[in-house]
Amino acid sequence: MLEGFTAGLAAFSSWQVIAGLFAGVVVGYLVGALPGLSAGVGMALLIPFTFGLDPVVSVVMLIAVYMASEYSGAIPAILVNTPGEPSAAITALDGYPMRKRGEAGHALTLSILGSAFGSVLSTILLIFSVSWMTKFALAFGPAEYFALAVLGLSLISTLSGSSIIRGFVALLFGLLLTTIGTDPVDGLPRFVFDDGFLSGVPFVSALIGLFALSEVLRMLETTDEPTTPMRDIPGVNGQLGLMKPHMGNMVRSTFIGYIVGVIPGAGATIASIVAYTVQKRLSKDPDSFGSGNPEGVVAAETSNNACMPGALAPMLALGIPGKASTAVLIGALAIHGVAPGPLIFTQHPEIPYSIYISLLVGMPFMVLLGLYGTRLWVRLTQIPRGVIAAIVCAVCLLGTFSESKDIFSIWVAVGFGIIGYGLSKVHIEPAPIILALVLGYMMESNFRRALVMSGDEMTVFVSHPISAICLAISLIVFVLPLIQTVRRRRRTAVKAAAYPGKAA
Amino acid sequence: MLLRFISTAALTVALIANSAAARAEYPxxxxxxxxxxxxxxxxxxxxxxxxxxxxxxxxxxxxxxxxxxxxxxxxxxxxxxxxxxxxxxxxxxxxxxxxxxxxxxxxxxxxxxxxxxxxxxPYLVVVRNDSKLKTMKDLVDAANAKPGSVVMAGFVRGSGGHFAWEIMAKAANLESNKVRWVPFDSVGDAVTSVLGGHAEVAIAYVDLVKNHVAAGNMRVIGVMADERVPQLPDAPTLAEQGYKADTSWQxxxxxxxxxxxxxxxxxxxxxxxxxxxxxxxxxxxxxxxxxxxxxxxxxxxxxxxxxxxxxxxxxxxxxxxxx
The missing domain is CATH 3.40.190.150 (Bordetella uptake gene, domain 1)
Structure with missing residues (x-):
């Protein structure tokens, strides 16, 4: 390991590597903050520029983009309820209500510091556990993925705010949407009325419509409302001090993010929602989650950034791209004749170690940019709402278009904007819909795959240990809140019976 | 008369030259x-x-x-x-x-x-290194002995890899449905499922498996090509094992x-x-x-x-x- 670090450090002695790191962080901030432009696409756009570069420089630059964009998705999520990256949808749940209270600076500070903590601790976990983690990553077959998706969906009860029924309505609506598209087993088109739906409902369009455009419509109701007063942001030392009460939360969320990240295909959204749920259960004040509890912001942001080094484990050690961004990294390395996989640590040790070093060295730069930038970005909240609405609308529609280069996706986004606005009028949150869109395909395709594998033998889901554990946890998570609700009702009913006069 | 001839000729030449130039200009x-x-x-x-x-x-x-x-x-x-x-x-x-x-x-x-x-x-047939299947014959025998016992991972039904397997099965006189074809979202996912031991066999490409083969995690039991692949000198072709599959299917x-x-x-x-x-x-x-x-x-x-x-x-x- 020491030799690897020496090789990595030696690669860092050239100014090109340092320049690549800084350029990557700046580009990553932009890519992450622009809704629709995801980390994977942003990295892929840089690939042609890496043709002429040294492999270490190009991988360091791409890693920096990946790292920074995973964080900066939180900035628009907090400021305008527009997740820059899908996982920031969970950050928006509490980040946006905080900003409405005038605590945008506070929320932004928590998000950058939580992200940095998650990223650094998770990188350290990666360095020491990369080879063990491959076994864990490979343990996930169709039955296990199905169970994991069910577990993710069962966490819905924490996202649905006050009413579990409304959460279910949103979840089922989302699952219904995932039936649109090409059938995962036979390749048959289902409910496809336009070629644009052949690969399912365009996810980015739905995300932008449900969150950003529906928020724009709500802003239009009250354009003349005065802007929220802004609370002062403490100095940088004070900003760092804000993290003190959240240490336990950050450590927990980092471990959750890292482990979920290792599972190929699971991704930052699941990590965020698991960490968010765990924090809500452990919190002294669970009822304020969803209406601006800082713990929610910290849990979501820490875990989604911790997820990223986790995703590098199967990519480096097995050559398995768990998601779009790591697939791009593999492609960028292939150009230089470097193939991630079981041989990379012996044949090209400088690549994994320069990745580790850039994650650690790039972080302080990213944090400084974030802490000082916070002072700048919060000013956005002082712009009149009408102007903000127009800018958000334009940036979002441009974002959806740039993702697919298809005008159809813009109409889908507008459609979802209207749906989201309508749903908000009956107090149905968009987060469960997004969760269903992320997990629905994973659940269905792996359910059917597992059954094809076993010859339609349903017992595979309980005979595989990981799958059985996930299903058991989801059953508990699912049933517990129901029992609590029933008990509470019974207690109130008993009270009402005891004091008939006071019953209302 | 002569003058007219010359001018017509000149014009013709100019026109030809012009159109040739226009064509030469692409792109x-x-x-x-x-x-x-x-x-x-x-x-x-x-x-x-x-x-x-x-x-x-x-x-x-x-x-x-x-x-x-x-x-x-x-x-x-x-x-x-x-x-x-x-x-x-x-x-x-x-x-x-x-x-x-x-x-x-x-x-x-x-x-x-x-x-x-x-x-x-070319398409390859790969297994994990600890698999009992060492040759194509082992695969065919195992499928014949207990239909459904061999699980094969690949891309969607109707994809090139799926047909490659059908072509191989036909060459081996094996009813292809004796092997369970499990469709994955990509060939890479199929290889991963074999590495994890969830499926026994995968139909894959050289680039996706060569490092796993070199590291000793995977084995190639058949190559659907006329000659062995330079990156995998130890992997026999199907023809070497006596199966005449159409190698133009790549x-x-x-x-x-x-x-x-x-x-x-x-x-x-x-x-x-x-x-x-x-x-x-x-x-x-x-x-x-x-x-x-x-x-x-x-x-x-x-x-x-x-x-x-x-x-x-x-x-x-x-x-x-x-x-």
């Missing part, structure tokens, strides 16, 4: 190169690499556009709409021909002009354009592509990615595509995958 503006995949994958990177080399040969920029979605639907819709003037071209793979017969029935091989084939990729990558492009334009593009494939840069990349150079010009490529289409139709019918 005079950027050529868009539309892909059916999202950025970052193997097909995307090879296309981008090719585009940078072609820019030098043709002297105009070749912006690469990614139109992923619907197994090529978005890309093909754009190609269909474009003018057949050589300023819009697209990437093609065997998957397209499969889709013409399955999900994208509005198109067929005649809907586009076939410009050049670039490379081929995963192909090529370039197509809208229907009705002038022959001269197609020839110019094909020539430039042929030259590009010969550059040291491209050669190194093709070798590194374990691809087999397999250039075909417009005429031969169109014939090849038709032939693959006929084969695809036959398999779709016999597997009742036709819709």
């Amino acid at each position: 005079e503006r950027p050529i868009s190169y539309i892909l059916h995949v999202s950025p970052g994958g193997a097909t995307d990177i090879m296309a981008r690499k090719l585009a940078t080399v072609l820019e030098k040969t043709l002297g105009v920029p070749l912006p690469v556009e990614n139109k992923a979605g619907g197994r090529g639907a978005a890309q093909l819709a754009d190609l269909k709409k474009a003018k057949p003037d050589g300023y819009t071209i697209g990437a093609v793979t065997s998957t397209h021909i499969g889709a013409f017969n399955q999900t994208l029935k509005q198109y067929d091989v005649d809907s586009f002009d076939w410009i050049a084939r670039l490379v081929n990729e 995963q192909m990558r090529g370039v197509i354009g809208p229907k009705g492009m002038p022959d001269s334009v197609k020839a110019k593009l094909a020539d430039a592509i042929k030259q590009a494939l010969e550059t040291p840069d491209m050669k190194a990349y093709i070798n590194e990615s374990s691809l087999v150079p397999a250039f075909l010009g417009p005429k031969e490529f169109a014939e090849y595509a038709k032939q693959q289409d006929v084969l695809t139709k036959q398999w779709m019918q016999s597997l009742s995958l036709e819709r």
Whole structure:
């Protein structure tokens, strides 16, 4: 390991590597903050520029983009309820209500510091556990993925705010949407009325419509409302001090993010929602989650950034791209004749170690940019709402278009904007819909795959240990809140019976 | 009279020269190169690499556009709409021909002009190193002994890899449904499931497995090609094991354009592509990615595509995958 670090450090002695790191962080901030432009696409756009570069420089630059964009998705999520990256949808749940209270600076500070903590601790976990983690990553077959998706969906009860029924309505609506598209087993088109739906409902369009455009419509109701007063942001030392009460939360969320990240295909959204749920259960004040509890912001942001080094484990050690961004990294390395996989640590040790070093060295730069930038970005909240609405609308529609280069996706986004606005009028949150869109395909395709594998033998889901554990946890998570609700009702009913006069 | 003759002749010469000049001028503006995949994958990177080399040969920029979605639907819709003037071209793979017969029935091989084939990729049969299956015969025997006991992972039903397995099974006189074909979202996912021990066998490509083979995690029990693959010298071909499968069935990558492009334009593009494939840069990349150079010009490529289409139709019918 020491030799690897020496090789990595030696690669860092050239100014090109340092320049690549800084350029990557700046580009990553932009890519992450622009809704629709995801980390994977942003990295892929840089690939042609890496043709002429040294492999270490190009991988360091791409890693920096990946790292920074995973964080900066939180900035628009907090400021305008527009997740820059899908996982920031969970950050928006509490980040946006905080900003409405005038605590945008506070929320932004928590998000950058939580992200940095998650990223650094998770990188350290990666360095020491990369080879063990491959076994864990490979343990996930169709039955296990199905169970994991069910577990993710069962966490819905924490996202649905006050009413579990409304959460279910949103979840089922989302699952219904995932039936649109090409059938995962036979390749048959289902409910496809336009070629644009052949690969399912365009996810980015739905995300932008449900969150950003529906928020724009709500802003239009009250354009003349005065802007929220802004609370002062403490100095940088004070900003760092804000993290003190959240240490336990950050450590927990980092471990959750890292482990979920290792599972190929699971991704930052699941990590965020698991960490968010765990924090809500452990919190002294669970009822304020969803209406601006800082713990929610910290849990979501820490875990989604911790997820990223986790995703590098199967990519480096097995050559398995768990998601779009790591697939791009593999492609960028292939150009230089470097193939991630079981041989990379012996044949090209400088690549994994320069990745580790850039994650650690790039972080302080990213944090400084974030802490000082916070002072700048919060000013956005002082712009009149009408102007903000127009800018958000334009940036979002441009974002959806740039993702697919298809005008159809813009109409889908507008459609979802209207749906989201309508749903908000009956107090149905968009987060469960997004969760269903992320997990629905994973659940269905792996359910059917597992059954094809076993010859339609349903017992595979309980005979595989990981799958059985996930299903058991989801059953508990699912049933517990129901029992609590029933008990509470019974207690109130008993009270009402005891004091008939006071019953209302 | 003489004067008139001279002036007519001069005019004719000038006209010919002019039209020749006009033709020689292609290309005079950027050529868009539309892909059916999202950025970052193997097909995307090879296309981008090719585009940078072609820019030098043709002297105009070749912006690469990614139109992923619907197994090529978005890309093909754009190609269909474009003018057949050589300023819009697209990437093609065997998957397209499969889709013409399955999900994208509005198109067929005649809907586009076939410009050049670039490379081929043979199909492999791989298992995890601790598997009991050591040869193709072991696989066939195991399937015959206990139908359904062998689980095979690959890309969707009706894909090139799926047909490759059907072709192999036919050559081995094995009813293919004695092996359970499990469709994954990508060939890479199928390889991962074999590594994890969830499926026993996968149909894969050299590039996806060569490092796992070198590291001793995987074994190749059959190569569907005429000769052994340089990167995997120990892996026997199917023919060596006595199975005569059609080795012309391989995963192909090529370039197509809208229907009705002038022959001269197609020839110019094909020539430039042929030259590009010969550059040291491209050669190194093709070798590194374990691809087999397999250039075909417009005429031969169109014939090849038709032939693959006929084969695809036959398999779709016999597997009742036709819709």
